[in-house]
Amino acid sequence: MAATKLTHSYLLMKRTAHSMLWLLMMAMPSALLAGQCPTTLTQAQPPSRGSEQNRTGVTVRAEQLVSKAQQTEARGNVEVRLPDSQFLADQATIDAASGAVRASGHLRFESDSVQMHAEQLTADSRQQKVTLDGAQYQLRGSAGRGKAGHAEIDVRSGLLLRDAAYTTCPEDDESWQIRAAEIGIDARTGYGHAKHMLLYIGDVPVLYLPYLLFPAKNERTSGLLAPVFENSDINGQELALPIYLNLAPNYDMTLTPRWMSERGTLWESEFRYLSEHSQGQVDVGYLGDDKLAEAPTPSRRYQFRWRQDSRWGPHWKMALEYHRVSDDSYFFDMGRDLYSSSIVQLRRDWRLDYADDEWQFLARVSADDALNAQTDPYRRYPQLAFQYQPVKDHWTISGEAVRFERDAATSADRIHLRTGYQLSKEGLSGFFRFNGMLDWRYYEQRQPSGQQDQLTITTPMVSLDAGVYLERRIGLFSHKWLQTLEPRLFYLYVPYRDQRDIGLYDTGAPIRNYQWLFRTNRYTGIDRLGDADRLSVGVSSRLYSASDGREVFRWGVGQAVNFRSPRVDLVSSVPDAASVVNQTDAKETPIFFDAQLSPYEHWQASSSIEWRPDTGQTEAASFRLQYRRDDKHLLNVAHRTRRLVDGGSVEQIDLSGVWQVAPQWHMLGRYYRDLANDQAIEWVAGVAYEDCCWAIRLVKRRYLSVALDAFGQPLANTIGRYNTGLYLEFVFKGLSSLGNTGFLQKSISGYQDPFFSN
Secondary structure, eight states: OOOOOOOGGGGTHHHHHSBOSOOSSSOOOHHHHTTOOOOOOOOOOOOSSOEEEOTTSOEEEOSEEEEETTEEEEEEEEEEEETTEEEEEEEEEEETTTOEEEEEEEEEEEOSSEEEEEEEEEEETTTTEEEEEEEEEEETTSSOEEEEEEEEEETTTEEEEEEEEEESSOTTOOSEEEEEEEEEEETTTTEEEEEEEEEEETTEEEEEEEEEEEESSSOOOOEEBOOEEEEETTTEEEEEOOEEEEEETTEEEEEEEEEETTTEEEEEEEEEEEOSSEEEEEEEEEESOOTTOOTTSOSSEEEEEEEEEEEETTTEEEEEEEEEESSTTHHHHHOOSHHHHTOOEEOEEEEEEEEOSSEEEEEEEEOOEEOTTOOOOOEEEEEEEEEEOOTTSSEEEEEEEEEEEOTTSOEEEEEEEEEEEEEEEEOSSEEEEEEEEEEEEEEEEEOTTSOEEEEEEEEEEEEEEEEEOEEEEEEETTEEEEEEEEEEEEEEEEOOOOOTTSOOSSOBOOOOOGGGGGOSOSSBSSSOOOOEEEEEEEEEEEEEETTTOOEEEEEEEEEEEESSOOOOOSOOOSTTOOOOOOOOOSSBOOEEEEEEEOOSTTEEEEEEEEEETTTTEEEEEEEEEEEEEETTEEEEEEEEEEEOTTSOEEEEEEEEEEEEEETTEEEEEEEEEETTTTEEEEEEEEEEEEOSSEEEEEEEEEEEESOBOTTSOBOTTOOOEEEEEEEEEEEETTTEEESOOTTHHHHSTTOOOTTOOO
């Protein structure tokens, strides 16, 4: 969930979007209201002849009015206005003493929420009750309509329909409808009920519920949510039936038995809670006896995940995540898509932060767990850090103390201090920044054999950063543009310090790009501070439309020149240290180029290239093109390639899209392939039909269930397997859906599924 200010609506979002057959006429999920059938609601026109108002608040207009004692008889184009509604009829009788109204003949009743045609009407204006027989209704604000043999409307107590039917299809179209012996909505409690309810597709009943309690307002209530049907090669046929429990206004739970024909029943629960300062979620999954489990995978499978975010005032916040599974294959077997099956690391992290205008503090404990025979990250037991930067001064100081531990490996205590002084001059035409720093590190390392050593490293650092902003107005392609040119120079000096006797506890090599040229350390983390005597030269440019200020084109190109060959690398002499083979640049770095292009409203393209001029080889390149007019006209083309330092390579192509091929038909699909290993990672092919009241979607998907690294490659020493599934989804607009193709939003970049709410 996005990190926004927490309110009680946090607990309402997911459930109201997935309500099953509840909210028949009152609170329909907005995702299912999109594209509904147009209605034929009309406004009542007042008659042209005499009118009369009695002391009960009833106004009568008709071509002919006849008053006898306490009764008024109206005939011909009768319009009766009640306190909260009105109706038209051929004839009506109004009792001024009791407020009773009776009407018949071409009767049309209207209120703020509904329009009805009925055979006859009886109303009590004093009690604000209306009864209609032989009614046909149309809801305002949605396409919902239907019939009721008997309808009772009470402003204070609610609505009661007997022998009722409901659909969102247009007149003379009964593609689907709900029929019930009785539907009642209690305005005082906000709940409704239905008795002996049947869901019909055409003339065929497909679902029966003897009794149903549902919320008639946008509020939560306990009950069944929409069932999910799936099938796959790995698990066979699947049926999940979520049960929602509204335990309290500030916490709830969803319990989901997920039956898999090949494995058994996996019990999943999602518990969410909310307090004045915190929000959190606990997810549990348990399968007591997996019928497909083979050693070393246990037959008892489980997952536990706890997440919590807290905030106290403007300065303090806390974050907690603890994730545990029974075995490395849990996500392969229980995951529902490519992304969940490729989880390779479980977070176990607690952190407390403080921040004001000058001070920042951090206290942290972490013990992440790596899956599939990967080396576990070092545990931080604990980590304490601070930073102080006076608002009206140019110097800063930061520090950290942390203990690193890992089973059967070298452990270490690290203390890090850095102080710096910065001078900067910023203006509309450019900038100049000077930064001088002194970095101090202390290590106490303990090997499993018992040997200990202490190391202290002090390193000065100096950087100069300068840039100029130039702009001009140009005419091109019959349009006027504003173009900028932004040259930049960045000089960095860091003397060499031998660091091979230090282990790699939280340090690695980042993916390099144009912005990497302007970093003060070419590595991530603290265990390696790269030596440097180099000048980075870059230039970037932007092109804006002069008419609306829209950025059309942006690019940047740059390279760094080393006056002294860098020597610091990611090799360590510490026993069992995870040394990394990395490439250091001798005289010059590769040339980096990044670009983004948006030539038209619906088109976007981006590209990134890393090219070595000394060898003439492209180290890495990526290209992405997207056309997106709407959710039914979307195309994606992407290609990625990268040379690895160990001599291998990565090359992938990703094609996906959704396209409307006829007014009510659209196709969708994805083809994601690993060209280097000549294997498909995922492919999806589907077809969908949609009209204004229902939709159906048939999708076939095949994906590689295997853990992937940061480049999208299968991890070393892992064996993947393909999972193939056929998915059929029915959508009843204004009601709910049966089936689940929510994975399409992850598979097709930029796609917003109108029938799926997460």
